[in-house]
Amino acid sequence: MAEANQQGCLFVGEGVVLKGNFEVPDIASISGVVEGEITAKQVIIEATGVVRGKLSGESVDIRGEVNEYISSTRSLIIRSTGKVSGSINYSEIEIEKGGHLHGELHNLNPHS
Amino acid sequence: MSIFSKNSNSQNNPEQDMQEQPDNFSQSNVPEEVDFEPAEQNFRSEAPVRSSINSKPSILSEGFVFEGTIVSDGVLNISGTVRGTVTAKSVLIDSTGQVDGELNTENLVIKGNLKGDVNCDDLNVGPLAHVSGNINYKYIHIQRGGKISGKFNKN
Numbered sequence: 001m002a003e004a005n006q007q008g009c010l011f012v013g014e015g016v017v018l019k020g021n022f023e024v025p026d027i028a029s030i031s032g033v034v035e036g037e038i039t040a041k042q043v044i045i046e047a048t049g050v051v052r053g054k055l056s057g058e059s060v061d062i063r064g065e066v067n068e069y070i071s072s073t074r075s076l077i078i079r080s081t082g083k084v085s086g087s088i089n090y091s092e093i094e095i096e097k098g099g100h101l102h103g104e105l106h107n108l109n110p111h112s
Numbered sequence: 113m114s115i116f117s118k119n120s121n122s123q124n125n126p127e128q129d130m131q132e133q134p135d136n137f138s139q140s141n142v143p144e145e146v147d148f149e150p151a152e153q154n155f156r157s158e159a160p161v162r163s164s165i166n167s168k169p170s171i172l173s174e175g176f177v178f179e180g181t182i183v184s185d186g187v188l189n190i191s192g193t194v195r196g197t198v199t200a201k202s203v204l205i206d207s208t209g210q211v212d213g214e215l216n217t218e219n220l221v222i223k224g225n226l227k228g229d230v231n232c233d234d235l236n237v238g239p240l241a242h243v244s245g246n247i248n249y250k251y252i253h254i255q256r257g258g259k260i261s262g263k264f265n266k267n
Contacts, residue, residue: 075256077256092256092257093254093256093258093260094254094255094256094257094258095252095253095254096253097251097252097253098251099252099253100266101252101264101266102264102265102266103263103264104262104263104264105260105261105262105263105264106261107259107260107261
């Protein structure tokens with residue numbers, strides 16, 4: 001999907017370590033390690049990906065590991081290999097069997 | 113037990129009955145003592161096995177309101193309302209079901225509402241469920257759309 005038009009996308013390959021804050025207009029796909037903050041429209045953390053810090057996006061799909069904070073305004077999916085800890089804000093959530101979840105969950109629109 | 117008593121009787125003192133076995137044991141020689149220990153351990157570990165697994169679920173129907181403590185070794189289906197503490201091997205909270213309080217179970221399926229502290233092994237939250245509280249689990253599965261909030265802790 002992203003390969004066709006990579007404008008506004010961030011790809012972090014396996015073995016790459018990035019430190020800092022990242023504003024991504026479209027897709028952020030993380031297979032390496034990111035220390036810091038990521039804000040993107042769509043975030044994909046691949047199975048080898050690790051985020052130490054904050055993660056914000058509309059759609060968030062986690063196969064790897066995220067520590068500290070996640071905010072997802074549309075959909076948050078934690079896959080079976082995913083590990084999530086810290087504070088989590090979501091509007092729609094799905095956790096596949098086997099996913100790790102450790103922390104506090106908040107629904108952004110609890111009355112819908 | 114019967115195997116053991118036959119052993120000791122034949123080797124030592126045929127007239128002794130089961131109540132006198134401690135004496136028999138102290139008199140016996142060393143190899144027999146080694147035989148004695150596992151025999152008694154086996155007996156003890158088999159003793160508490162009870163056939164308490166009930167295949168029929170206990171059902172709290174829609175409109176039923178229960179306040180207090182529920183304890184069950186079997187399956188519990190909740191379509192009504194429970195306020196209090198629930199302990200069961202397996203619990204299903206149906207779409208009309210509501211539980212306010214503490215819930216301890218191995219297998220938990222939530223289609224309805226749950227507020228309170230949960231200790232479970234296997235947690236399955238359906239798409240229309242509302243769950244809030246402190247949740248301790250071993251395995252979790254949340255279907256898309258399930259509303260959950262609170263502290264989650266993987267054991």
